[in-house]
Amino acid sequence: MKLGAFLWATGHHIAAWRHPKAHVTAGIDIDHYIELARIAEAAKFDMVFCEDAAGLREANVAIASQTSRSIGFEPISLLSALAVQTSRIGLVSTASTSYNEPYGLARTFLSLDHLSGGRAGWNLVTSASPIEAANFGSTGLRPHAERYERAREFAEVVTGLWRGKLDGASGHDGQSFSVRDPLDLPRSAQGAPVMVQAGASDVGRDLAARTADVVFTAAQTFEEAKAFYDDLKGRLAAYEREPDDIKIMPGVAPVVAETEAQAQEKYEALQELIPDDVGVALLSSYLSISDLWRYPIDGPLPVLPESEGMKSRQALVVEQSHRDGLSIRQLARHFAGARGHWRIVGTAAQIADELQARFEGGAADGFNVMPAYFLGELDAFAALVVPELQRRGLFRKDYEGHTLRDHLGLKRPGVAATQT
Amino acid sequence: MKLGAFLWATGHHIAAWRHPKAHVTAGIDIDHYIELARIAEAAKFDMVFCEDAAGLREANVAIASQTSRSIGFEPISLLSALAVQTSRIGLVSTASTSYNEPYGLARTFLSLDHLSGGRAGWNLVTSASPIEAANFGSTGLRPHAERYERAREFAEVVTGLWRGKLDGASGHDGQSFSVRDPLDLPRSAQGAPVMVQAGASDVGRDLAARTADVVFTAAQTFEEAKAFYDDLKGRLAAYEREPDDIKIMPGVAPVVAETEAQAQEKYEALQELIPDDVGVALLSSYLSISDLWRYPIDGPLPVLPESEGMKSRQALVVEQSHRDGLSIRQLARHFAGARGHWRIVGTAAQIADELQARFEGGAADGFNVMPAYFLGELDAFAALVVPELQRRGLFRKDYEGHTLRDHLGLKRPGVAATQT
Structure with missing residues (x-):
């Protein structure tokens, strides 16, 4: 079972900032994040994960100021700092294909991959927020299909640059991008950063089937999770990939205590x-x-x-x-x-039961854990649920490899495949 | 006297990688950079400085592979890692106004400023390399004047975002950019990152006079340095700024040893x-x-x-x-x-004499030190020249403040001025 620790300033619960044990300015406290990363690493999580948006997360500033995530570090700078304060845990950040250029993004993530000794991952998003669009000169959001077409080409260029070979003889010349190679960095210890995606629409699933190593998803019920899992794994053959080439990790928002009543x-x-x-x-x-x-x-x-x-x-x-x-x-x-994710409230055994059922029932390869508030609830998950999963033989007791691909059991990529 | 340590992979001398004491893969060795930053901090340098280009530095790959800087970290990720391994030294990185968007760049540098407790600086460049242009879809370089006009507007947006106020009622609407505010980060400990520039053309000097806190420059002779210094300081009044509002720091490439013969x-x-x-x-x-x-x-x-x-x-x-x-x-x-910078070869006293003459002669407020190879020559400068400058009362014996603006003696900026 793979586990991600989804970091999010004060916490994932929308009212976390009002909790008496919350750290209200967590979003700009690097020592807080270092402590979170170390808790997750001591518990042998595969990775820490950061969301991102280049702008406020909520258009209504009055509302934004009343949520857990109104301010916080830009994630590449954050994860680069965490890279030198940890040694084994994976470091995954979200970045947008709408408001970046593929050469710059490829270079930044490969730099993080070198900084961390092969522990970086990129969560590709196309950015659906009109707030971000307004910060980048757009008067409105581009249509969904158009965003995804750009994302598909963007991902192709980025993975080509990471693997040392673009698709054309003198680089890539496509619809949205024209890019020469090479990057000014060699291959990294894990061959290339891990590619993460979270789009759940039909076109999003196809893009994931084509390029993703890890897929985050939101599913309330076992049936939803299972349907998504089977659908996505079923799409891989069309791209000559094996079911094991993608790890599907739904979000889970646990609230754990010693007793169910607590x-x-x-x-x-x-x-x-x-x-x-x-x-x-x-x-x-x-x-x-x-x-x-x-x-x-x-x-x-x-x-x-x-x-x-x-x-x-x-x-x-x-x-x-x-x-x-x-x-x-x-x-x-x-x-x-x-925030739309699967909530489980209970003891460590109850939570482990639920995770085990989805894992063994073929609805998940692991989970992206979203603690209600930091650091208390990450600490509780690490102290109570992780040992229970370890006792059941579901989760590692120590890291076996050094890179994020090692942890996730992913192949080290070779040179770029030719254009599909 | 202000001092910057210009970090550059294996070293500033073009053949540094062939030196028997050189660290050839320094560009992707984070422990090496951590050691450099700590040497510079122990010597009380104002800042470490990183150049940048989104692409190879030399078009001819055969030649590029024979220089000291063929590969290396992307500098924002590098400096973010250094931020949590140091506590006082300033962290300045180059970034391009041609291949970034102002909202994203403003956010990244402000994040670094928060990560480091107010020690970040941005060196604005317009990117004159056709290699970079080809990585970002351009078939050629934009004309010099056009690059600088975009840079002027870019800098205006970035400083507005950092200071919490853009120029228009609902954000900035200009020739090249349309940007809403605010950033998703509050003001930093030093008010805003330090703005650095290095353009020496007429339009480059005007841009520096308008917006820069620090100017790096290349001058071989005292007369060249003095002429540049007087010209730039003379341009400040037009923007209602004082001569002390800009620190001019020419590059210097010292080779120091115990004796002149050595x-x-x-x-x-x-x-x-x-x-x-x-x-x-x-x-x-x-x-x-x-x-x-x-x-x-x-x-x-x-x-x-x-x-x-x-x-x-x-x-x-x-x-x-x-x-x-x-x-x-x-x-x-x-x-x-x-690389076109001022070379001084001699003993610590001889080098201190030369630096003192330019500093006291009104040709420099400090220097950006470019060691021939790392870490040997930075170590030599820190061990030999810095104590000599301290003995002469020219350079601090310890940090007095905590932010880069403190070190440089720069004012903490207020809210953005209205458009000039």
């Missing part, structure tokens, strides 16, 4: 800290609509227009709304708490 | 390691011409066409060629050795 109490205390306006604003952004606040908060979701935003997350919310007949307030609290 | 011997041993083809290729790139090798190597420079490359460096070579009547081979060796 865990429930901890969870409810967090949920009560969520202000309604913050919950509704976050739900609005998942749905890519701006006027959700106009509808009665105890009524059902309105019918939604087609959107160019993040389609897969929108579908997840709508599906849950229909399945459980939840009101806007209930949906808002539910999604705000774990 | 220093000469060390220097000559290095010069003899320069292959003619490498020297001529480097001289060609300074002159932005490609066919210098066609001319007799022991004859004079040919008459040169106007170029869109780096005008100021071209002028420096031509001037020296006329002044000293040097052949192509002689010029190549001369410039290749110190």
Whole structure:
């Protein structure tokens, strides 16, 4: 079983910053992040993971200031600092194909890979936020299909540069990019940084099947997780890849304590800290609509227009709304708490049972762990759940290799394949 | 007197990689850079400085592989790693206004500033290399004036974002960029990263006078250095700035030893390691011409066409060629050795005399030190020259403040001035 520690400033719970044990300015406290990375490394996690967006995460500044992630380090600088304060754990950062150029991005991640002795990974995103678009001269978001077409070509150039060979005789000449090689860096200890993706739309899944080594995903139920897992693994053959070439790691938002009652109490205390306006604003952004606040908060979701935003997350919310007949307030609290990810509240044994069932049931190769607040809840997961997984023989007791590819059991890539 | 330690892989001497004491793979050895930064910090340098280019530094790959800087870390990732391995020294990196976007660059440098507790600086360059252009989809270099106009607007946006206020009511809307604010980071401990520039053309000097805190420059003689110093300081009043608001720090390439004879011997041993083809290729790139090798190597420079490359460096070579009547081979060796910078060979007292004369003569506020090879020659400068400067009361014996602005004696910036 593979485990990622998803770092996120004060914590993943939307109201983490209001928790009495929260570190409110965690986002710009490097010592805090160093401690988190060391806890995760001592627990033998495969990697730490950072999200990213070049801009505020929430358009309404009043709301943004009331969430756990209003400010924080840019992740390449953060992970480069963590690289020299850790020795084995993988270091994965998100970066956008819409607001970067492939040569610059390839070079930066390969530099991090050298800095860390082969522990870097890039989580490719196409950036669905109009806030970011406005910071980069765009008046609106590019259509979903167009973003993904650019991302496909972008990924092809980046992996070509990492592997020392672009597709054309004198470099790459394509629709969106024209790039000469080589980079001013040699191959890294793991051959090339690990490629991570999290897109769940049809075109997102195809891109992952074509290029990803790791896929993060959000799935509430076993059935959703299993369906996604089977679908994605089934797409690999078309690109001449084996099922084991991709590790699928759904997000999980655990709340663990010594007893079930303590865990429930901890969870409810967090949920009560969520202000309604913050919950509704976050739900609005998942749905890519701006006027959700106009509808009665105890009524059902309105019918939604087609959107160019993040389609897969929108579908997840709508599906849950229909399945459980939840009101806007209930949906808002539910999604705000774990940001759409799978929540498990219980003892270490209960949480291990759930993870084991999805892992052994063929619905996950591992999990991206999203602690409610830092560092308390990462510490609790490392102290309680990890030893339980180790006792069951599901998780390593020590690192066997030195690179992120070693930890994940991924092949070391050769030279770039010719264009598919 | 201010001192920068200019880090450059194996060393500044073009043939450093052939030196018996050189560390040939220094460019991708993070422990090596950590040691360099610690030597510079122990010697109380104001800052370490990294150049940058998004591509090979030399178009001819055969030649590139025969110089001291063919491979190396991307500098933001490098300096972020150094930030958590040092505590006081400033961390300055070059980055291009041609191949970045202002929002992304502002965010990355401010993140480094937070990571380091207020020790970051950005050296603005417009990128004159056609190699970089080809990596970013351009078929040729943009004209000098156009690059600088983009740089001027770029710098305005970046400093506005750092200071928490862009020029327009809803952000910046200009010729090249449209950017909303704010950044997702608060002000840093030093108010904003330090702005460094090195352009020496007329338009480059104007940009520096408008926005720079520190200016690096290349000057062979006292007269050249003094003329540049007076000219640049004289331009400040037009932007309502005081002479002390900019620190001018010419590059200096010292070769120091216990005796003058030992220093000469060390220097000559290095010069003899320069292959003619490498020297001529480097001289060609300074002159932005490609066919210098066609001319007799022991004859004079040919008459040169106007170029869109780096005008100021071209002028420096031509001037020296006329002044000293040097052949192509002689010029190549001369410039290749110190890359166009001021070379001093001698004892600590002799080097201190020269630095003191330029400092007290009003030709420099400090120097950017370019050791011939690392770490030996940085170590020698720290062990021999720095104590001599301290004995003379020219250089600090310990840091007084904690931020780079503290070290440099620069004002902490307030909110952004309105557009000038």
